[in-house]
Amino acid sequence: MIAVNNKILVMDFGGQYSQLLARCIRDCNVFCEIKSFKTSAEQIKKNAYCGIILSGGTNSILSDKAPICDKEIFNLGIPVLGIAYGASVIAHSFNGKIDSFSETNTSASIELDSSSVLFKNLPNNVNVFINHKDYISVAPDGFKITAFNKDYPIAAMENPDKNLYALQFHPEVAQTENGTDYLKNFLYNVCKCKGDWLMSTFTTRSIEEIKNRVGNKKVICALSGGVDSSVSAVLVHKAIGKNLTCIFVNHGFLRKDEPETVEKVFRDQFDMNLICVDARKRFLDKLKGVTDPETKRKIIGEEFIRVFEEQAKLLGDAEFLCQGTIYPDVVESGPDDSKVIKSHHNVGGLPENIGFEGLIEPLRYLFKDEVRKVGLELSIPENLVFRQPFPGPGLAVRVVGELTEEKLDTLREADFIFRDEIEKAGLSKTISQYFAVYTNIKSVGVIGDERTYNTTIALRAVITNDFTTADFARIPYEVLERASSRITSEVAGVNRVLYDITSKPPATIEFE
Numbered sequence: 001m002i003a004v005n006n007k008i009l010v011m012d013f014g015g016q017y018s019q020l021l022a023r024c025i026r027d028c029n030v031f032c033e034i035k036s037f038k039t040s041a042e043q044i045k046k047n048a049y050c051g052i053i054l055s056g057g058t059n060s061i062l063s064d065k066a067p068i069c070d071k072e073i074f075n076l077g078i079p080v081l082g083i084a085y086g087a088s089v090i091a092h093s094f095n096g097k098i099d100s101f102s103e104t105n106t107s108a109s110i111e112l113d114s115s116s117v118l119f120k121n122l123p124n125n126v127n128v129f130i131n132h133k134d135y136i137s138v139a140p141d142g143f144k145i146t147a148f149n150k151d152y153p154i155a156a157m158e159n160p161d162k163n164l165y166a167l168q169f170h171p172e173v174a175q176t177e178n179g180t181d182y183l184k185n186f187l188y189n190v191c192k193c194k195g196d197w198l199m200s201t202f203t204t205r206s207i208e209e210i211k212n213r214v215g216n217k218k219v220i221c222a223l224s225g226g227v228d229s230s231v232s233a234v235l236v237h238k239a240i241g242k243n244l245t246c247i248f249v250n251h252g253f254l255r256k257d258e259p260e261t262v263e264k265v266f267r268d269q270f271d272m273n274l275i276c277v278d279a280r281k282r283f284l285d286k287l288k289g290v291t292d293p294e295t296k297r298k299i300i301g302e303e304f305i306r307v308f309e310e311q312a313k314l315l316g317d318a319e320f321l322c323q324g325t326i327y328p329d330v331v332e333s334g335p336d337d338s339k340v341i342k343s344h345h346n347v348g349g350l351p352e353n354i355g356f357e358g359l360i361e362p363l364r365y366l367f368k369d370e371v372r373k374v375g376l377e378l379s380i381p382e383n384l385v386f387r388q389p390f391p392g393p394g395l396a397v398r399v400v401g402e403l404t405e406e407k408l409d410t411l412r413e414a415d416f417i418f419r420d421e422i423e424k425a426g427l428s429k430t431i432s433q434y435f436a437v438y439t440n441i442k443s444v445g446v447i448g449d450e451r452t453y454n455t456t457i458a459l460r461a462v463i464t465n466d467f468t469t470a471d472f473a474r475i476p477y478e479v480l481e482r483a484s485s486r487i488t489s490e491v492a493g494v495n496r497v498l499y500d501i502t503s504k505p506p507a508t509i510e511f512e
């Protein structure tokens with residue numbers, strides 16, 4: 001783990017904004033970790049946190065199943081800030097009173113007491129985002145009310161002697177005016193954080209740590225061309241140079257020009273040891289006749305591991321495996337433990353027991369936007385750093401039904417054109433994911449006097465924050481028109497183009 005002197009603990013009560021909260025804290029240059037609300041005071045003591053934040057949560061503190069933390073955390077002498085549900089936890093723990101509205105409010109205009117350290121020198125009449133039915137109706141003894149309105153008698157309260165602070169609203173959500181300032185005041189003026197979490201320092205420290213850990217031993221890395229594996233590989237390369245070997249498996253489901261780009265960047269620009277394995281035929285053979293999406297994923301995942309293992313054996317002497325695991329993949333938090341299981345089987349995800357001395361996961365504590373900042377620090381080209389998410393099984397889950405080389409080639413060309421038109425229209429940074437799909441539908445068309453019976457391509461573009469829900473992108477008709485006419489004229493065998501206007505739910509982002 002990267003050495004950080006002062007860090008914040010976010011105790012997660014299952015709120016939908018816990019990761020956003022952690023990212024806001026990191027944006028204030030303070031390192032923080034998210035752990036379950038079940039984390040004991042004993043464990044916290046061992047970790048030298050300079051502050052604890054109790055997150056929001058969807059439960060009611062008035063219910064029998066209300067998640068509650070170890071109350072000993074309030075006696076550790078570490079400042080605690082409770083947010084939303086977390087505020088109720090503080091009130092409840094110190095015998096305050098909590099009541100419930102019949103409906104959830106989402107915003108409120110409140111009066112702040114600017115003598116509170118959290119609100120110092122800030123406007124005292126603000127709009128805030130509140131997202132819970134419960135509210136504190138009577139403050140516990142010893143607590144001073146520091147924000148209120150006619151509905152919320154206690155929108156914020158504090159007991160500075162005990163270092164306890166509570167906000168009934170969410171400072172981490174953009175709708176709360178000056179929310180980041182309240183957080184900063186807690187971090188810097190209450191917890192006395194140093195603000196030493198900077199990506200430039202992370203990069204230098206991380207390279208140093210890898211150097212010390214690996215010494216003269218050899219590391220092997222599965223490079224997919226995605227931002228996580230690329231940044232991990234470059235960090236390790238900066239630390240140990242030619243003692244790192246990257247393996248790039250071309251399973252045949254990559255987008256147009258991707259294998260070439262990977263070779264150009266990592267072999268030519270970074271001068272890395274790179275082994276490119278052309279496994280296209282092998283994967284297609286395994287997938288012959290397979291139409292079920294999950295079976296496709298399973299076969300691709302397993303075959304990927306086989307290919308990687310064979311290459312690792314050929315190389316023979318690698319002691320460490322480098323992986324691009326990032327923080328959202330490892331957060332273990334929330335009242336519902338099942339939430340921690342990653343929903344997608346990722347092709348880059350290798351099992352831990354494939355015979356290495358250890359794992360190197362340099363990005364294990366970073367959020368995606370931090371990974372991108374590190375990527376830019378390391379001079380990785382912007383088109384890789386800001387590459388849109390691409391599923392591990394790649395185009396295999398964008399060809400509906402059985403895969404063939406011909407279908408993949410058709411899709412690759414159509415997808416290239418659509419992405420090109422989106423980029424030319426200047427939309428690539430506003431759309432979260434955009435791609436073409438081979439629908440496996442044939443339909444009747446006409447060229448001149450000739451009737452055709454050809455392929456239908458669907459275009460999909462979505463806007464989303466976290467990929468668990470998504471809205472279809474309102475792309476201007478002119479852009480769709482250009483994409484459609486180019487696809488039907490430039491890609492052989494396509495006579496119809498559809499645009500998917502379904503959001504998630506009920507659809508998913510991918511077709512399979």
Ligand code: XMP
Binds near residue numbers: 391468
């Ligand atoms: P869905 O289709 O479930 O996709 O709405 C949500 C996000 O996950 C990506 N995705 C995958 N990523 N392996 C991956 O690594 C997969 O099998 C996989 N399936 C979907 C999808 O591209 C979107 O970003």
